[in-house]
Amino acid sequence: MTFKDLQLNPSLLKAINDQNYIHPTAIQKKAIPLVLNQFDVLASAQTGTGKTAAFALPIIHHLVKERGGNKIKALIVTPTRELAIQIGENFTDFSKYTTIRNTVIFGGVKQGSQTNKLAKGTEVLIATPGRLLDLIEQGFISLKDVAYFVLDEADRMLDMGFIHDIRKLLNLLPKERQSLFFSATLPKNIINLSSQILKQPKKISVNPLSSTAETIKQYIYYTNKSNKKDLLLHILKDEKINQLLLFSRTKHGADKIVRNLRKKNIQASAIHGNKTQSQRQKALQLFKDSQIRILVATDIAARGIDIEKLSYVLNYDIPNESETYVHRIGRCGRAGEEGVAISISEPEENGYIKIIEKLIQKDIEVILNHPFPQTDKPMNTKEKKEFEKQKLKRKQEFFANRNKKKKDARKKFK
Secondary structure (H helix, E strand, O other), rough: HHHHHHHHOOOHHHHHOOOOOOOHHHHHHHHHHHOOOOOOOOEEEOOOOOHHHHHHHHHHHHHHHOOOOOOEEEEEOOOOHHHHHHHHHHHHHHHHOOOEEEEHHHHHOOHHHHHHHHHHOOOEEEEOOHHHHHHHHHOOOOOOOOEEEEEEEEEEEEEEOOOOHHHHHHHOOOOOOOOEEEEEEOHHHHHHHHHHOOOOOEEEEEOOOOOOOOOOEEEEEHHHHHHHHHHHHHHHHOOOOOEEEEOOOOOOHHHHHHHHHHHHOEEEEEEOOOHHHHHHHHHOOOHOOOOOOOEEEHHHHHHOOOOOOOOEEEOOOOOOOHHHHHHHOOOOHHOOOEEEEEEEOHHHHHHHHHHHHHHOOOOOOOOOOOOOOOOOOOOOHHHHHHHHHHHHHHHHHHHHHHHHHHHHHHHHHH
């Protein structure tokens, strides 16, 4: 099957051809005909499967046919700024031979440039929930003409605590609309949410999360928590690893990894929720341009990152959700290219590895010959409680000392 077989508008086919796309992906084959025929859709699809085109192309097709003017007719809501920008770029590319305009809005930056674009009129609005509701309350946006509503990356939306924002949006949208719901996973809470959004939806699923690309080689290093940083430096002695996307569980952890790498003159930057939009975009662009070797990311910030021919991914922290592991390593080895996924596991994470192997139905190859082998034993329940107690105590002492220093400094200043 080619895109010509999907009976899309000729202007879309011309734009698709400019992108050198010939054959639609699995999600595009299934979703585009359903959206063209005005069905609501509940789709399970990972990042990297081509799902943006699966909803963007048929929505643009409808808008060209309707010639709806400058009113917002299509609303795409997505959890992160990076993903919103990427979706906006795709809409721009696909609609280049039409008069359809799109506007991207997100928080973390001043709203002036965004509201100026809105004032000029737009048919497609791509937004993160917080900024969208904010501009609606200020009177810059009306959703009364929305005919097409897309909720993208719904599972992450709930993980990030946007459920209340989504419910507010649902009350502002017209009852009569076509709704499309995309999520990498479909747990019970996602199914419940979809039932509030969709009417008699057609369900589709591609690339189940239990699968990892055969082109990705997977390796695991077992070590102690105290040796992770040294083991990472040992791994990076391999000069073939010239571009590495490294995953950290926390924002604080990501910054700490970057500091340790820079001390060893290894160029690295971090992207996470505490970084400004400009900082995140700059770090991502430097990484894409190979000006930095390591990009350290949290899972939420990494949504929307699409780096062509990325070969190496490293799990510095093993995710406690096995599906997240599949998401992470799926950033490399795309479009038939080869990729390498490396994981570093400390004793408390060993159990996660077993669950991951059960999900992907294969054993991850263990690297035994390295200078920092795992010797510690996992803590039992009693030890864990004591560890957390001491950790909390140290944290409280740290903030108490910091506040005392600030207080003393203020007294001295007076």
